[in-house]
């Protein structure tokens with residue numbers, strides 16, 4: 001199934017594109033957002049995606065929009081380098097639609113889904129460790145941390161212990177084998193969702209470093225947006241939305257309000273670097289959710305870049321979760 005762009009009207013309104021705008025679509029996917037943005041003549045758009053399988057959609061936009069459209073295959077944390085490769089010194093808009101696309105979930109070979117048997121992969125790109133590497137090589141403690149922090153799985157420890165015991169007989173290679181084990185260990189319980197849901201989500205977030213990528217991309221967007229430029233983010237689960245919310249909240253805070261810990265003489269350093277388009281996250285309308293149930297958990301947050309210098313916060317990280325380079329070295 002092709003990917004139906006989520007909250008497209010709301011995204012376009014929040015981006016407020018104008019003649020001469022330079023926009024980066026950090027999550028190109030099937031190009032739904034990019035196409036709608038490029039419909040505004042006089043706009044130049046740079047698409048980014050780490051997934052090489054989006055190229056047929058890239059070609060379609062190249063044919064339709066010529067030199068106004070360009071594309072770089074990169075994780076979106078590489079935003080600044082990608083912009084520099086276009087010779088741009090800043091941009092008027094950055095949009096992120098984080099998460100997996102319908103094309104990725106629906107293709108069993110990509111290994112994202114516990115509903116379809118396939119290789120236990122889950123990588124959005126074509127490099128780096130797979131979900132099978134994580135499940136077969138990390139310790140029970142590390143797996144527990146991943147399932148707990150990235151999946152909010154209450155049975156994290158039980159699931160990790162069962163995986164470590166089972167892999168001593170045979171390593172996990174398929175989504176089906178892992179889903180079956182999780183169904184046995186975690187059971188259906190009171191939840192309506194499949195027992196493997198949270199562990200699969202956690203592994204996907206881990207293998208793609210989704211939270212680290214998101215927080216680095218937000219920091220990069222803050223550096224590359226020109227004053228009055230717009231940052232628009234659509235997130236699909238609470239872990240991502242929390243990062244976006246916190247990012248905007250810190251940056252839109254007035255130094256005199258709620259920043260009591262900041263000494264007066266450094267208040268200028270903490271002048272707001274964004275103003276918010278709305279205090280609360282914008283949700284999709286009922287009509288969209290009934291047409292596209294995958295839109296139901298979407299939350300849009302957007303800000304307008306102010307003149308102030310960027311903040312210098314560190315990207316998020318969780319203790320007890322090894323980084324992907326450490327896992328790669330174990331393969």
Ligand SMILES: C[S@@+](CC[C@H](N)C(=O)[O-])C[C@H]1O[C@@H](n2cnc3c(N)ncnc32)[C@H](O)[C@@H]1O
Nearest residue numbers: 005027029030031032033049050051075076213
């Ligand atoms: C939800 S889809 C975007 C759909 C797009 N808005 C559209 O209208 O077709 C998310 C896309 O972002 C890509 N993606 C997710 N995380 C990424 C990252 N850290 N770096 C680069 N691309 C990423 C995925 O490969 C996927 O193609």
